[in-house]
Amino acid sequence: xxxxxxxxxxxxxxxxxxxxxxxxxxxxxxxxxxxxxxxxxxxxxxxxxxxxxxxxxxxxxxxxxxxxxxxxxxxxxxxxxxxxxxxxxxxxxxxxxxxxxxxxxxxxxxxxxxxxxxxxxxxxxxxxxxxxxxxxxxxxxxxxxxxxxxxxxxxxxxxxxxxxxxxxxxxxxxxxxxxxxxxxxxxxxxxxx
Numbered sequence: 292x293x294x295x296x297x298x299x300x301x302x303x304x305x306x307x308x309x310x311x312x313x314x315x316x317x318x319x320x321x322x323x324x325x326x327x328x329x330x331x332x333x334x335x336x337x338x339x340x341x342x343x344x345x346x347x348x349x350x351x352x353x354x355x356x357x358x359x360x361x362x363x364x365x366x367x368x369x370x371x372x373x374x375x376x377x378x379x380x381x382x383x384x385x386x387x388x389x390x391x392x393x394x395x396x397x398x399x400x401x402x403x404x405x406x407x408x409x410x411x412x413x414x415x416x417x418x419x420x421x422x423x424x425x426x427x428x429x430x431x432x433x434x435x436x437x438x439x440x441x442x443x444x445x446x447x448x449x450x451x452x453x454x455x456x457x458x459x460x461x462x463x464x465x466x467x468x469x470x471x472x473x474x475x476x477x478x479x480x481x482x483x484x
Contacts, residue, residue: 326368327377334361334380337387346390349397357386 338357346354364379 324373324377326373327364327380330377330380330384331364331368334364334383334387337384337391341387341390341394344391344394345398346387346394348394350390350393353386353390353393357383357390360386 334357338354338361341350341354341357360379360383364376364383367373367376367379
């Protein structure tokens with residue numbers, strides 16, 4: 292606040308009145324600042340959000356700054372220094388927000404590192420299984436004609452002509468008389484008329 296001194300030529304009453312007016316303005320300015328309840332509530336909520344985000348683990352220094360500023364703001368409120376309390380509450384909110392951001396970043400990095408370790412472990416297991424399978428294939432005896440896996444499947448060859456005989460007569464064979472004829476069935480078995 293700027294205080295001016297009255298010039299030496301002014302009467303003493305004027306100097307006393309101007310000093311009283313300056314004192315009234317100074318005291319009146321302090322009384323017009325309302326308590327920063329909203330700023331204090333916001334700072335407290337931001338501190339809780341930082342704690343919930345894991346700032347104690349990932350950003351303890353920033354969380355400590357935020358808590359210290361909040362305690363200073365509470366002390367200023369108790370002393371009815373509302374302007375100081377408002378400033379300290381805003382600083383506490385900013386520090387708590389920074390702690391929250393750092394905690395979220397730290398948690399994301401930790402999760403990413405965990406996933407990378409899991410992927411490395413799975414890759415290593417897959418390589419071990421492939422090596423074991425390759426060792427088993429090399430240790431298994433191979434067939435004399437070569438590897439069956441390397442040769443494609445072929446159709447079976449037809450039996451030689453000596454196994455098959457040509458049908459007698461017009462293609463139908465008759466049963467000898469000593470064998471009883473099978474009983475006629477009602478089902479359609481391909482009987483020819």
